[in-house]
Amino acid sequence: MHLYKNVLMDTLYRRKWFIIFILSVYRRLDPVEGLKCYCNSQSESCPNETCETDGFCFASTSRRDGRQHYTFQCWGRSSVFPPGDWPIWCRAHEAPEQVFCCATDLCNRAFVAPESSPSAGTWHVIPWVMGLAVLFTCAALSLWWAKRSRNLMKRGSRPLFSGEDSMCETRHPIMGTATIRDMIELTTSGSGSGLPLLVQRSIARQIQLADIIGKGRFGEVWRGRWRGENVAVKIFSSREECSWFREAEIYQTVMLRHENILGFIAADNKDNGTWTQLWLITDYHENGSLFDFLTARTIDTNTLIKMALSIATGLAHLHMDIVGTKGKPAIAHRDLKSKNILVKSNLSCVIGDLGLAVRHNVAADAVDVPSTNRVGTKRYMAPEVLDETMDTRQFDPYKRSDVYSFGLVLWETARRCGALPDEYQPPYYDCVPSDPALEDMRRAVCVERRRPNVPNRWHSDPVLSAISKVMKECWYQNPAARLTALRIKKTLANIAEGEQVVLKM
Incomplete structure (x- = not known):
């Protein structure tokens, strides 16, 4: 009874305060x-x-x-x-x-009702709209990631950016005394694309840098040592990451390896505690670039033919489209010049620096252009590149532009040949400044249609005379009239055969 009384009193007490609250609101x-x-x-x-x-x-x-x-x-x-x-x-x-x-x-x-104030119905719709937007974004990201993953798997030869381990495994054991060349021959299985990623990284971490041998807009080039062998280490600055990735990717194109293309060994990234170094490791050639070689030395006609033919052979291999399951796409260099050509110990040459190269996608008839902001060297640019009339959607114009640049390299090399060689000078040295602007080159090459001067002494020398005819057919104003790299290679081979030049490349 006492408990019932307490419950009743408590209920009345609560109702009392509820009634007071209602009255206060009404007031x-x-x-x-x-x-x-x-x-x-x-x-x-x-x-x-x-x-x-x-x-x-x-x-x-x-x-x-x-x-x-x-x-x-x-x-x-x-x-x-x-x-x-x-x-x-x-x-x-x-x-x-x-x-x-x-x-x-x-x-x-104080009453103000905004014209655009959403109704209650609108507020109910907004969460649905936002939810669908988030769902669509997630689906798009998932599709992009799946496509990117498939591309990475197809391009299994790409270098690694981060510290994760590569899933590639070599089919043959690496012998403790093997040289880099032995390892390449063992592990590539004839693909011509260099070492597997795991081997690349193991080599890169065992290289000791010896001395600096060059500098460029990308970074520095060092001579390194690995198991008593010399290698060249191209170290890119961190802001040139796209150039490093692109060059490593091009070098690892299937079937690219060739005696007149700079031999690629490895690509790796190293954290030195302050910043990340991006390494590209290639064969080392003690004679340096063709530019360095011609600046310091003169050559005879046999060496001229050997150098010219080796460069043309390398360019023809780049431009060639090898069809097959393990085929090679056609590649255009886009920055061919004497500084990007290296001289081997036997004085034949190899083409290097493929960071600006473009590939031809035959299936889609499209051009795979790098995303870097770099452009070619102005002094070696073809007329159609200088005046921006080149059709960049087609691949052939890129090859014709390479041929024009090759003609200028041929002129540089021929000047240092003969009994009375001329001092080294770059192309167009007599009509543009030492560091020409784009407008300087456009005026000289496109408006005035000037070309490097051919000395009179060349006409009395059968080799230099024949070489001069080749270079003139390389730098025609009309791109379609220029020789192809394969035609240049065959013409130079005929000159070598006529002069009985011993070609050991």
């Missing part, structure tokens, strides 16, 4: 006599934009004739429906217009 809504409200009607009841009421201040907005209209007025107690309750027209969910009621002086003046 707040209770109409006030002499309430001043803002009004905007043109009537006697609204002098000076103010009216008085014993009911409520009222405001509403509606859209008519494409414009937003506002109404401000007083609502008297006699007009309230239902009586003693919150007016029905003040219930926004029941009224067709946006309304506002209040019971303090001039309180309705």
